[in-house]
Amino acid sequence: MKYSEYSKEQLLLEKAKLEEEYNRFKSKGLKLDMSRGKPGADQLAVSNGLLDAITSRDWENNAGNHSLEYRNYGLLTGIIECKEIFADLLEVPVDNVIVCGNSSLNLMFDYITQCMMTGSDGIPWKDQGTIKFLCPCPGYDRHFAIAQYYGMELIPVRLTGNGPDMDQVERLVKDPAVKGMFCVPKYSNPTGETYSAETVDRIARLEPAAADFRIIWDNAYIIHDLTEKSDELVNIFDALKKYGHEDMVVEFTSTSKISFPGAGVAALAASDRNIEIIKKRMTVQTIGYDKINQYRHVKYYKDIDGIKRHMKLHREILAPKFRAVIDAFENGIGEYGVANWTEPNGGYFISLDVMPGTAKRVGELCKNGGVTLTNIGAPYPYGIDPEDKNIRIAPSYPPVNELLEATRLLCICVKLAAVEKLLSVI
Amino acid sequence: MKYSEYSKEQLLLEKAKLEEEYNRFKSKGLKLDMSRGKPGADQLAVSNGLLDAITSRDWENNAGNHSLEYRNYGLLTGIIECKEIFADLLEVPVDNVIVCGNSSLNLMFDYITQCMMTGSDGIPWKDQGTIKFLCPCPGYDRHFAIAQYYGMELIPVRLTGNGPDMDQVERLVKDPAVKGMFCVPKYSNPTGETYSAETVDRIARLEPAAADFRIIWDNAYIIHDLTEKSDELVNIFDALKKYGHEDMVVEFTSTSKISFPGAGVAALAASDRNIEIIKKRMTVQTIGYDKINQYRHVKYYKDIDGIKRHMKLHREILAPKFRAVIDAFENGIGEYGVANWTEPNGGYFISLDVMPGTAKRVGELCKNGGVTLTNIGAPYPYGIDPEDKNIRIAPSYPPVNELLEATRLLCICVKLAAVEKLLSVI
Numbered sequence: 001m002k003y004s005e006y007s008k009e010q011l012l013l014e015k016a017k018l019e020e021e022y023n024r025f026k027s028k029g030l031k032l033d034m035s036r037g038k039p040g041a042d043q044l045a046v047s048n049g050l051l052d053a054i055t056s057r058d059w060e061n062n063a064g065n066h067s068l069e070y071r072n073y074g075l076l077t078g079i080i081e082c083k084e085i086f087a088d089l090l091e092v093p094v095d096n097v098i099v100c101g102n103s104s105l106n107l108m109f110d111y112i113t114q115c116m117m118t119g120s121d122g123i124p125w126k127d128q129g130t131i132k133f134l135c136p137c138p139g140y141d142r143h144f145a146i147a148q149y150y151g152m153e154l155i156p157v158r159l160t161g162n163g164p165d166m167d168q169v170e171r172l173v174k175d176p177a178v179k180g181m182f183c184v185p186k187y188s189n190p191t192g193e194t195y196s197a198e199t200v201d202r203i204a205r206l207e208p209a210a211a212d213f214r215i216i217w218d219n220a221y222i223i224h225d226l227t228e229k230s231d232e233l234v235n236i237f238d239a240l241k242k243y244g245h246e247d248m249v250v251e252f253t254s255t256s257k258i259s260f261p262g263a264g265v266a267a268l269a270a271s272d273r274n275i276e277i278i279k280k281r282m283t284v285q286t287i288g289y290d291k292i293n294q295y296r297h298v299k300y301y302k303d304i305d306g307i308k309r310h311m312k313l314h315r316e317i318l319a320p321k322f323r324a325v326i327d328a329f330e331n332g333i334g335e336y337g338v339a340n341w342t343e344p345n346g347g348y349f350i351s352l353d354v355m356p357g358t359a360k361r362v363g364e365l366c367k368n369g370g371v372t373l374t375n376i377g378a379p380y381p382y383g384i385d386p387e388d389k390n391i392r393i394a395p396s397y398p399p400v401n402e403l404l405e406a407t408r409l410l411c412i413c414v415k416l417a418a419v420e421k422l423l424s425v426i
Numbered sequence: 427m428k429y430s431e432y433s434k435e436q437l438l439l440e441k442a443k444l445e446e447e448y449n450r451f452k453s454k455g456l457k458l459d460m461s462r463g464k465p466g467a468d469q470l471a472v473s474n475g476l477l478d479a480i481t482s483r484d485w486e487n488n489a490g491n492h493s494l495e496y497r498n499y500g501l502l503t504g505i506i507e508c509k510e511i512f513a514d515l516l517e518v519p520v521d522n523v524i525v526c527g528n529s530s531l532n533l534m535f536d537y538i539t540q541c542m543m544t545g546s547d548g549i550p551w552k553d554q555g556t557i558k559f560l561c562p563c564p565g566y567d568r569h570f571a572i573a574q575y576y577g578m579e580l581i582p583v584r585l586t587g588n589g590p591d592m593d594q595v596e597r598l599v600k601d602p603a604v605k606g607m608f609c610v611p612k613y614s615n616p617t618g619e620t621y622s623a624e625t626v627d628r629i630a631r632l633e634p635a636a637a638d639f640r641i642i643w644d645n646a647y648i649i650h651d652l653t654e655k656s657d658e659l660v661n662i663f664d665a666l667k668k669y670g671h672e673d674m675v676v677e678f679t680s681t682s683k684i685s686f687p688g689a690g691v692a693a694l695a696a697s698d699r700n701i702e703i704i705k706k707r708m709t710v711q712t713i714g715y716d717k718i719n720q721y722r723h724v725k726y727y728k729d730i731d732g733i734k735r736h737m738k739l740h741r742e743i744l745a746p747k748f749r750a751v752i753d754a755f756e757n758g759i760g761e762y763g764v765a766n767w768t769e770p771n772g773g774y775f776i777s778l779d780v781m782p783g784t785a786k787r788v789g790e791l792c793k794n795g796g797v798t799l800t801n802i803g804a805p806y807p808y809g810i811d812p813e814d815k816n817i818r819i820a821p822s823y824p825p826v827n828e829l830l831e832a833t834r835l836l837c838i839c840v841k842l843a844a845v846e847k848l849l850s851v852i
Contacts, residue, residue: 036499059470072470073464073687102715106712109711113539126552261498261713262495262501263718285532286529288688290688
């Protein structure tokens with residue numbers, strides 16, 4: 001029966017029961033963490049072979065081949081074999097790819113910084129008054145943090161389940177102060193949704209008032225499926241080409257959740273014009289990124305098929321964790337009508353919507369009970385969830401037994417907060 | 427006999443002889459390169475062991491120790507063991523060190539960008555009108571390129587052989603638009619000079635009009651000796667402390683020329699206050715740098731003594747190359763009074779001063795003869811050597827036989843350009 005159909009007496013009884021359950025958990029002195037979208041130890045282990053992919057024998061007697069110089073300065077845009085793999089992954093020409101260091105976040109930060117200091121392709125954003133950025137949300141807090149760091153105005157955009165609300169986006173880009181938008185188009189963080197073909201098409205044909213409008217297309221989960229059947233995402237550059245809008249999007253990805261978050265390879269893809277502008281900055285910024293690590297990835301994965309095979313290993317570890325959390329939700333809170341959650345086909349998160357106005361309270365209860373959740377509100381601009389209902393669940397990091405324990409406590413907290421809320425308005 | 431004492435007839439005879447020698451070289455169709463301050467293949471080979479320092483066995487069975495998580499996200503300022511090594515190298519407390527990716531140039535670019543966008547510690551430089559930067563020269567062209575990229579005004583400062591002309595610097599910093607200075611304090615690129623104790627002290631006690639004045643202390647050749655006897659450089663932070671000026675300097679270094687330019691580790695050292703401000707930016711910029719590569723360096727070198735032992739291997743390769751070039755200069759141009767050159771105790775360059783007004787011509791002659799030199803003028807702000815006399819010689823990259831061949835041609839070109847010049851004013 002749904003809590004909304006409970007009488008006051010039933011709610012009070014339920015509250016007492018939940019508090020007893022909660023205190024029983026609390027007394028265990030748990031210290032569990034569902035906050036971080038990072039691979040668990042078992043996932044890290046499946047990539048250990050990467051560490052053996054290159055040895056000194058690769059350069060024995062300085063054996064001459066085109067990799068001879070990978071240890072030296074140079075090759076600003078990355079080594080060709082690695083560019084080819086990313087070109088295959090992103091489905092773009094190899095000349096439109098730049099392979100860099102270990103962090104795509106760093107690439108996005110650098111790109112936005114470049115737009116601020118010298119412009120995306122025109123007047124520097126810093127010289128154009130207050131800049132606004134569209135933030136489909138719930139979204140990735142570290143995106144929003146970059147825009148906020150540079151004093152931009154963050155404008156929330158509703159996510160529909162098929163990507164951003166394009167009616168809203170089309171309206172908002174009529175404002176020339178709106179200079180860009182953050183997108184995680186596949187298995188979006190945290191909702192897990194993949195932008196539909198229609199959404200991608202409407203994005204591609206946007207006609208923003210700002211000619212220097214740029215979309216940060218963060219394809220972080222491009223190949224990070226949790227099921228046999230991958231979500232289909234239309235290639236953004238194919239879509240842009242139809243409208244002659246290739247310069248509007250810069251795409252980013254990395255192997256952080258393919259190989260190692262601490263030692264992967266990040267890349268970007270962009271139009272000829274944007275690559276030219278980005279290279280102009282990079283030429284001043286560095287002589288080149290870590291080419292040995294790029295080569296290490298090439299030797300380990302060999303090609304896109306090697307990466308696909310590798311991702312199955314991650315899936316085998318991740319899918320049961322997602323299943324466990326979703327099952328626990330179904331069993332623990334399903335019948336009470338106090339929460340909805342996503343069942344994503346990929347990515348790193350389950351997005352849990354609890355009873356509006358109770359998310360912060362759930363976070364507080366969990367914390368006091370020994371389970372750390374992602375900061376409530378973090379996936380929203382300025383860290384404020386206007387409905388106080390969204391909780392980002394990251395099932396990847398804890399071992400399954402800890403994950404189950406944490407989810408059981410979470411279910412109790414979701415229910416307890418809902419009952420408290422209902423009682424407060426009776 | 428010096429060319430200046432030659433009669434016109436003697437000069438004409440000499441010119442004809444030199445042209446013949448030059449053409450004989452030219453006909454060989456050489457393709458030699460003395461332009462790039464990068465290690466040669468033999469130097470790269472001495473670091474190949476780095477590639478074996480880490481294998482999957484380091485994480486066998488996910489063996490738990492504090493390095494377990496080095497493969498994952500986190501540890502923004504670097505892994506502790508690597509920070510300790512850089513703290514020993516830079517002689518600063520470990521908390522004042524941040525260890526990053528592979529490029530110290532990138533760290534300097536990021537730091538200057540940060541000063542532009544959000545200030546060094548106060549109002550963003552971008553909001554303070556035209557910014558000026560002091561450029562001791564001849565210096566490192568990539569430093570100057572950063573300042574120029576951001577539209578700063580580059581002010582040349584004379585180098586004395588003991589560091590910058592401090593009378594000039596003390597005068598210039600009275601201008602509040604002067605926001606900083608580039609310094610390569612040890613084995614300066616390209617003059618090879620090391621700042622004297624007095625220079626360091628005068629730098630440390632500078633009282634710039636701009637409270638947010640910052641010195642980029644690029645200690646790129648901190649341990650890169652060419653002789654048994656290392657030049658002594660006073661620790662800048664010790665000097666700054668005497669005057670309470672710790673915030674005025676940010677120091678940079680890297681293992682680019684210790685391990686591999688393409689896959690080393692870069693670090694910075696700064697005061698508590700500057701570290702705090704830099705971390706505030708880095709927190710938005712990235713989740714962490716490549717920690718596996720940091721750990722690889724730790725396992726390979728173990729400690730500062732390991733690095734010192736390793737640098738002897740580089741020295742054994744580099745010192746004979748420097749000796750060969752200097753000997754060739756002495757034999758080839760010594761007696762004609764048309765050039766001076768440095769004999770550095772360390773670093774990567776010989777600085778050659780040819781007859782004023784002939785450096786460009788020497789560069790042109792060399793190029794046509796098959797030898798590439800560093801672009802003439804590059805070590806000066808805006809690429810303009812006001813006396814047109816300095817040539818940066820990089821002996822590290824070519825094998826000795828090529829180096830000797832290139833130097834022989836260079837000597838001919840230096841003489842030929844001088845004779846042409848003298849004839850033009852007779």
